[in-house]
Amino acid sequence: MKEKQQNNGAGYETCPPGIAQGITIGKKAVSNRLFLAPMAGLGHVAFRELVAEFGGYGLLFTGMCSAKALPHENPATSPVFKWRKQELATLVCQIFGPDPQSMAAAAQRIEAEGFFGVDLNFGCSVAAICKRGCGAEILKTPDLAVEILARVRASVSIPVFVKFRTGWINDPRPAIDLAKRFEDNGADALVFHPRVAPDRRSRPPRWEQISLIKEAVTIPVFGNGNVFDANDLSTVVKQTGCDGIAIGRMAVSRPWIFAQWTKGFTPTIGTYHHTAIRMTELLAKHHGERFAVKLYKKFIPYFSASFRFGHSICKELLKADTMDELRDNINGVFERDPEIIARPNLNLFL
């Protein structure tokens, strides 16, 4: 594929060869290899609709949903297990849970609802999740991780993804062994975050470990972690040979990033203003006013990170109790024509 390049005014943008090309996962075709990573509290239905309005992604992932709760969840009232029909064909639902039975039952519901696929969360290192024997905690008992995957695999025919990380010690070998066992037990694709669990996001990811996972298996491997500009994207793809990338915080900061990197979309300051306002509308549409304000406040720090003096913009935007106040604050900020920085400092928001 010809290397695609453009200048967006804030830096030279390059989409590495291959990223904008399609890929097959399981038996399903995906239009490109840039995915929205799962993010609890940020990757909700409203945010995904915003991303979808710009387009340019291959797949979107939901934030993690509890496997135990999922079979009984009502999408009309659930804050997390909620979607638009139009997005199902490119939407993967992520689940966390401590045992094979509940994960398999959740996966069956996900298949019945028509999602593209299901993703097993073996990477979350948040204490509340690990204490329940879920997320990265499962990496401490590799046999259980494999058993969960095998049971899910046997229960559904949609693509099964596994998102995992290096583990609990700074040695990639256990993750490499697990990657092979995931492939042998029917995983269709892996999303790998090369950090040990206690690090959370405080230290840079070890991108070189993504290549070790890629070399160990034949199924597609998607890298993840600290891809904050087009140079990062090129570097990690070239350095690791991975099949694609899952973008987390950068997509919250700039929901058009997929369109920018795969379709040549060029944002202007108007794009930032529009996005901030549109997020209020979409949250209000999908969630009640109070919850919408709460969710908007989670979005603000990442969005503000794109501006010079983002900290004070963030503080200013957060001073609101209603959607109207949020909109007034947004309009106030954009009246001053804030300066955009090429690379947002997302490491401030762990």
Ligand SMILES: Cc1cc2nc3c(=O)[nH]c(=O)nc-3n(C[C@H](O)[C@H](O)[C@H](O)COP(=O)(O)O)c2cc1C
């Ligand atoms: C607020 C927040 C919530 C997250 N929730 C999840 C989650 O539900 N499931 C998951 O696998 N990873 C979750 N992650 C981790 C991201 O998927 C991703 O691995 C991480 O942010 C690193 O990628 P990035 O540097 O592109 O942001 C979350 C990250 C953030 C910042």
